[in-house]
Each structure stands twice: as structure tokens, then as C-alpha cells.
Amino acid sequence: MRRVGKIISVRTMDALRNGWFSEIQPDLWPGQCMSLQVDAVLHKEKSPYQEILVLQTKKHGRALVLDNIIQCTEFDEFAYQEMIAFLPLCAHTSPAEVLIIGGGDGGVAREVVKHPLVQHVTQVEIDDRVIAASKKYLPFMSSGFNNAKLNLIVGDGFAYMDQQRGKFDVIITDSSDPVGPAANLFTENYFKLLSNALRPGGIICSQGGCIWTGLKEVKATVDAARKYFSNVKYALVSVPTYPCGQIGLLIATNDKIDLTHARHLVEDKSLRYYHGDAHKAAFTLPKFAADQLLPSINNNIV
Structure with missing residues (x-):
């Protein structure tokens, strides 16, 4: 979610x-x-x-x-799920250990387990009732919960992150908007926890907000991530039923790699949005957003 x-x-x-x-x-x-x-x-x-x-x-x-x-x-969920999963997975050389924070509908897990290099997935979702409702009414997404690669934990993702050190290759945060209780998942402190939990060369990907309705908040999130990651990018995804039909994804690492390039692709006929050209194109921002975000990001281009 x-x-x-x-x-x-x-x-x-x-x-x-x-x-x-x-x-x-x-x-x-x-x-x-x-x-x-x-x-x-x-x-x-x-x-x-x-x-x-x-x-x-x-x-x-x-x-x-x-x-x-x-x-x-059901109409357009695949766009968000595929991109938040495969942007970091396909930019990484060998994403064996993956952590998902949130994602109680199962959609992100459904996509992550498709990647052939992923060996084990830990998912932490706070609301078991969302999981139960999704399993009953949204089987097209919750099917990800049935995969043998997945270990599903019901609990507080922020608290779980605080206990992790150098464990994961990729961490995906399928979170709320940066307001209310979920605002903690967009702060410098959370990005510090993410950085601590990654293995060397690890990559994070988080829901990053909408440039049309909250460009100021998007920039603040990018700047917060740069406190603990030297290489930070913002990608665009088209999702018609989200506000303004667009959602952003923040992807970051401390490795000197080109995050806009897919090192390998997933050969899965079920994919409907993600492919190599979509990976690269997602990082092309309209001028009004680039003027605000690229000054914060350009120093990290390698």
C-alpha cells in the first residue's frame, strides 16, 4: 500500500x-x-x-x-507494484535478500518473488486486518503471500528496522504519504535506519510522493535521503487512480552505480508495465520538477 x-x-x-x-x-x-x-x-x-x-x-x-x-x-495496481519492485531489484547486481516494509495487500511481494536472483523476502506489515481482507478479496495481489521465498511478519516496520544491521540487499518501503503517523518513514532518522540495514552495495526504494501535489515535500524527502545516501534518484510512475495520475519513487544507494540503468531484466510474461526502456525513462523529469529536484541530485550522478 x-x-x-x-x-x-x-x-x-x-x-x-x-x-x-x-x-x-x-x-x-x-x-x-x-x-x-x-x-x-x-x-x-x-x-x-x-x-x-x-x-x-x-x-x-x-x-x-x-x-x-x-x-x-485492479485496473492499474500493477504499474506501481512492478516499478517499486523492479527499479531497485534490476539495478542491483545480486538482490538475494529483500525487505519489504508495508505492502499489506501483497502486491509488492507478488512482484519481488518473481525476480530469479531473489532468494529470501522478509515483509513487515503492521495491520493484520489489511492482510486478511486482501487475502479474501484481492487474490490477484495477495498471491504474493503464498510464495515460499516470503517470511511475513505482522509488526511495526519502523521498530523492526531499528534492530537490523547489514542484512539486506534491497529494502522497499511501500508506505503512506509524508503526513500523519507515516511521516516518520520520510525522515532523516528513517533513512539512517535504512542505510544501517543494508549490505554493501544495497539499494532502497520508497514511495516518494507526487510532484504535482507536493513538490516541496518531495524535495524535502530527497534532501533527507541524501544525508545517508550518496546516490539518490527520483522516478515517475503513471498510475491513473492516484492523485494527478502520477506517483514518485525514491531510489538510493551508497554505491557508485547508475541507478537509471537496469543491470539485468526479468523475463516474466506477467509483467505489464516494467521493461528496460521504462526503467530508464522513469528518471526523466519534467522541467518544473527537475528545476527543484536535480540540484539536490546532480552531485550524486556517477
Whole structure:
């Protein structure tokens, strides 16, 4: 999942009206919202952490909604899952040990285990109710939980990271936006934990925010990462049901490699978004974003 957290003021009854779900979030995205026509509410519950909705939509298949924010839809979830997984995996020489923080819908795990060089995956997700709902209603994503490579831990990812030293080749943080409780996952302290948990040559990849709705926050995250990583990049992914149809991924390492280049590719016919040219193209930013982000990044180009 890309976004969770108690940052929502809109009630579900207000978000669901006249057969439509509307992602109305004036604090996050003032003056705009994404709406999906709904055939049925398949699941609704309030976990200790968030409100969980699974919707059957008219045109986008099933959708997972947490605290009234769209996490993924069957229509386009593969774009985000593939890119956050394969950008770091394919830039690394030998990504044997992988850690996923978050990702309770199973989509990132589904993609990571496809990589033939990945030997073992540890995933830490705080909300077991999201996992349960995804297994029941979103099998097209939660299938990743069934792979023998995966060790799934229910717990606090930040606390888990604090105990790890030099263990992982790749760490993927499938997190919330940099507001509310999840703001900790965008801070200098979190990037320090990530750096400590990596093996030499390790690579991280995190949800990095949207340049159209939060360029200031994106730049702050890039700058925070540069405190502990010498080589930091920001990539763009097209996901129609996310705000403005775009999400960013922050990828970083302390190795002197070209992160924009795929060292090897995954031969898997199930891939629908990721390929070698998409890897490289993701790092080409529009001028307004490059003007803000590239001064922070250019010093790291090798």
C-alpha cells in the first residue's frame, strides 16, 4: 500500500454517495478528488489502525481503500507494484535478500518473488486486518503471500528496522504519504535506519510522493535521503487512480552505480508495465520538477 494513517477527516458515509466513492481529501489534495463508480461494498471494518474498505467498482475492478484513500485498484495496481519492485531489484547486481516494509495487500511481494536472483523476502506489515481482507478479496495481489521465498511478519516496520544491521540487499518501503503517523518513514532518522540495514552495495526504494501535489515535500524527502545516501534518484510512475495520475519513487544507494540503468531484466510474461526502456525513462523529469529536484541530485550522478 502506498498510503495509510490517521490523517482523514472525511467519513465513509460522505465518501460513498449515490453509487460513487469519492476520494475527498482537502488537507492532502485541496480542490480535487478521484471518484470511482461502485457496484458493491464487499468489505468494511475498522482495524486498530484504520478503516478498511474493499469495493467492487464499475470500471476498475476491485479497489482497496484505507481511511477513505484509494490504495490500489485492479485496473492499474500493477504499474506501481512492478516499478517499486523492479527499479531497485534490476539495478542491483545480486538482490538475494529483500525487505519489504508495508505492502499489506501483497502486491509488492507478488512482484519481488518473481525476480530469479531473489532468494529470501522478509515483509513487515503492521495491520493484520489489511492482510486478511486482501487475502479474501484481492487474490490477484495477495498471491504474493503464498510464495515460499516470503517470511511475513505482522509488526511495526519502523521498530523492526531499528534492530537490523547489514542484512539486506534491497529494502522497499511501500508506505503512506509524508503526513500523519507515516511521516516518520520520510525522515532523516528513517533513512539512517535504512542505510544501517543494508549490505554493501544495497539499494532502497520508497514511495516518494507526487510532484504535482507536493513538490516541496518531495524535495524535502530527497534532501533527507541524501544525508545517508550518496546516490539518490527520483522516478515517475503513471498510475491513473492516484492523485494527478502520477506517483514518485525514491531510489538510493551508497554505491557508485547508475541507478537509471537496469543491470539485468526479468523475463516474466506477467509483467505489464516494467521493461528496460521504462526503467530508464522513469528518471526523466519534467522541467518544473527537475528545476527543484536535480540540484539536490546532480552531485550524486556517477
